Amino acid sequence: MPLPLMIFAAGLGTRMRPLTDMRPKPLIEVGGTALLDRALTLGRAAGAGPVVVNTHYLGAQIRRHLAGQDVLISSEAGAILDTGGGLKKALPLLGRGPVMTLNPDVVWTGPNPLAALQAAWDDSRMDALLALVPLAQATARKGAGDFSLDPEGRIARQGDLVYGGAQIIRPDLLASIPERAFSLNRLWDLMIAEGRAFGIVHPGGWCDVGYPQAIPLAEALLDG
Numbered sequence: 001m002p003l004p005l006m007i008f009a010a011g012l013g014t015r016m017r018p019l020t021d022m023r024p025k026p027l028i029e030v031g032g033t034a035l036l037d038r039a040l041t042l043g044r045a046a047g048a049g050p051v052v053v054n055t056h057y058l059g060a061q062i063r064r065h066l067a068g069q070d071v072l073i074s075s076e077a078g079a080i081l082d083t084g085g086g087l088k089k090a091l092p093l094l095g096r097g098p099v100m101t102l103n104p105d106v107v108w109t110g111p112n113p114l115a116a117l118q119a120a121w122d123d124s125r126m127d128a129l130l131a132l133v134p135l136a137q138a139t140a141r142k143g144a145g146d147f148s149l150d151p152e153g154r155i156a157r158q159g160d161l162v163y164g165g166a167q168i169i170r171p172d173l174l175a176s177i178p179e180r181a182f183s184l185n186r187l188w189d190l191m192i193a194e195g196r197a198f199g200i201v202h203p204g205g206w207c208d209v210g211y212p213q214a215i216p217l218a219e220a221l222l223d224g
Contacts, residue, residue, distance in 0.1 A: 003118060003168065004094040005048035006087055006101045007039050010056035010076050015211045016105075024058040026104045027065060030209055030218045036065065039104035042166075046114035048100060052093045056080045084182040088174040098123070101184075103165030107218040110204015113166040120200050127170045127196040128188060132161040139207035139221055140214035147199060155192060155199045164202055 013025030020028070026036035036053070043051050055062045056076040063073055074090035081089055087101065098121070100114055113131040121129055132155075135145040141162055148159025155161075173187050191197035207218040 002047040002049045003098055003100050005043045005046075005051045005114070006074075006090055006094060006099055007036070007043070007051065007053045008083055008086060008101065008103055009036060009062055010054040010059070010080055010086055011105075012057045012080070019212055020057075022058075024055075024061055027061060028209070028215070030107055030215055031222050034065070035104045035107075035209060036062065038107065039102050040069075040071070042108070042112055042114050043100070043102065045112050046100075046118060048114065050093065050095070052090045054081075054086045054090055079181065081181045083184040084174065084177065084186055085180050087169075087171060087184065088177075091171055091174070094171075098168050098170050100166070100168050105209045106165040107207045107209055107221060108164075108166075108202070108204060109206075109221055109224060110202065113164060113202055116200060116202070117166060117168050121168050122198075125196065126168075126198050127173075127191040127194070128198065129168045130155060130188075130197070130199045131164040131166040131202050132199045133164045133202050133206040135160045135162055137206065138162045139205065140210070140217045141208050142210075149199050149201070153198045153200070154195055155188075155197050157189075157192065161199065161201065162206075164206055 009026040013020035016025045027034045052072045054074040072093045145160040146163045147155040147161045205221045207221050209218050
C-alpha cells in the first residue's frame, strides 16, 4: 500500500544565499532540474500518495511551480513551523498512519531511498525508519555524523552516520507536543528512548545541496 509523502519546502534557505534572495531553495536547479522536482520524481517513482508540500518563504513561487500537478499544499504563511510543526499541520492532508518525509535540498544516486525505506519498514516494531549515509560518503556535508546503528538496526545519537533527509515516521506522538513550531528531533528522541527508531544505510551517492558551493559537487555526483 503506498504511503503518503511530505516534502519540506518551507525553509528560509539562509545557507544558500544569495541564490535564495529572490527564489526559494527548493526551486534552485541542479543539473538543470529544480531540487523540488527531483524530490517529486523520487516520490512518484516510489508510488507515494498523496504528496504534500509545505510552503512559507516565497511560497507563492512554489505554488505557481506546482500548479496543475497532483500535489497538495500545506501553507505556513503566518509563521514557519519547523519540521515537526510542519508535519503536524499537514496531517489532515496526509491521512492516518505512517508518513514518508523528504528534504528536497539533497541529491541521491543509486537506489530510490523512499522505495528502500518502504521495503524495509516493519510496522510492528518501528515508529521511525531513517535513511542514513556514512559520513565519509556524505558529499558537501559540514559537521559530524548524527547517528549510529546497533546490530538490530536501531539508531542511537552520535556516530558516523548522517541523516540523509528521507524517512518513514509514525506521526501519532505529534499530538503529545504542545508547541506549534518544533523539530522532528523531538519525536526521534522519544522513539529512540522506546527502542522503536531504526535506520537503513543508503548504498549510493548523496550530496547535501545546502549552500551554493555544493551545487557543482552535486552535479559532478550526478554525472558520475
